[in-house]
Amino acid sequence: MPISKADVEKIAELARLELTSEETESFTEQLSSILEHIDKLNELETADVEPMSHCSTAGGDTEYARRDDVTRPSLGQRLAVENAPDAEAGYFKVPRVIGG
């Protein structure tokens, strides 16, 4: 199914990507061609197939790791903000959320 430039602009907004107009053009074309390939899946009748969301559901005999629900030491505030582009007093700083 071909997608339009307007579709691409809407997806970019959802994905929080401020695309250039060249990117919008090229993604419209490329995503349309990829989706055309993907439409091949519609050849298959799958009404009665259970979706597979994860490999742990595949064999049915696999148990995955759990740990006891007890408190453990965590990263701590100092390390948690150490890589932040902007931080102050152990908090992340960001531009204003509302307005503008």
Place this chain on the structure above:
Amino acid sequence: MELKHLSVASLRNLIASREVTAVEVCRNALGRIEELSELNAFITTTAEPALASAEQLDRAAEKGEPLPKLAGAIIAIKDNMVMRGVRTTAGSRILFNYKPPYTATAIERLQAAGAIIIGKTNCDEFAMGSSTENSAYGPVRNPWDPARVPGGSSGGSAVAVAAGMAMGALGSDTGGSIRQPASLCGVVGLKPTYGRVSRYGLIAFGSSLDQIGPFANSVEDAAAILDVIAGRDVNDSTSSNAEVDDYSAALTGDVRGLRVGVPREYYGEGLDPEVKEKTEAAIKRLEEMGAKIVDVSLPHTEYAVPVYYLIATAEASANLARFDGVRYGFRAEDAGTLKEMYSRTREHGFGAEVKRRIMLGTYALSAGYYDAYYGKAQKVRALIERDFRNAFGSCDVIATPTAPTPAFKLGEKADNPLEMYLSDIYTITANLAGIPGISLPCGLSSNGLPIGVQLIGRQFDEATLLRAARNLEQALGFDSTPAAIRNNG
């Protein structure tokens, strides 16, 4: 001391008997990395801590202390696994200065076993690619022909091993990102069963598909590395409790009576004739050694690429939402509001392929399209998984080509994403089904490029897979040393 001709086990013995020091092996590797820097295999080297660990091992050897299993083994790590205090970029500009506060479980286990971590290898940005051209740190070149790609996305790890810069390496494989570059660079690459190796500390791409695994010069070394990294980890709830076999011990034994399935769907249109010929010759060798060759069918194979590019991109679009300029990495400076900051940071921080996949994944998950795309893909994924279960009713391992062609030229597929995606056509099925696969070199093309054969096994049956691979490797006697390095002495 040529690392290409040294096994992990023999190096440990040489260090223990003081015939070789860990420090000289480490210096040798660092020298090779420097000498072949034009291949661009590493983003960051960790010379200082590596030499310090090597010195520590030499002191232990001097005192006659018992050495751990991977003592002195020089291991390179794909730069999408975090290591405390060592810059980790995932090949992306958005993480250009990220110094993780913790270390991935697989790396910790290697270090505890005496391995020397030599550095972080170049890769496609967030492991998205099949050529290692999508790195913000420049493309990686193939040591067999520097005009060609090494495959991807773990191209730097494959090159590090192929060119003797490391004895082994870790990669991650979401749709073939270990096996395909192993094939194109003439080394062994193993993707274990989903959940066999902890993903804690692996920067997530497609969480239901991602798996860490080893590159090595031999099946024996790959097994030794898997022995160390496999097993449950409470920090990754998808790591499995299934019993971990002794993979090194499993290598002994022949392949008499082993049933090798050959799926006809993997030998059709798009397969390079030379790759087909070498793969079939490898299967013939298995037969000569007593394996039983059986025809099997995996009828939904042709749907694997579309299923993969919906599931992997959907999961990626969710996983990559965390890169928003708040907690780590790059932040666009010129934004007035928070929302502008997010959008500009991501626009400038991500490369084209990553944006393309985020867009596709966001679309597949968006209201009105979820059932038609993501939901449909999950159902067809179940059919692909069922194909394998049916096939393994009549065989023990499945033999296929690893990649449809040998290494292609840099830039050759850069403008055609779909064509690039098709280079993973034989590898993505194992990720979708969650089962293990290994690529090992089976010969050279007429223009001197390595060709890999892939063996696929049952869930958690790496032991049989490795035994079959080991037998085949010995029968083929392939020398995985690129000519340029062989001539170098």
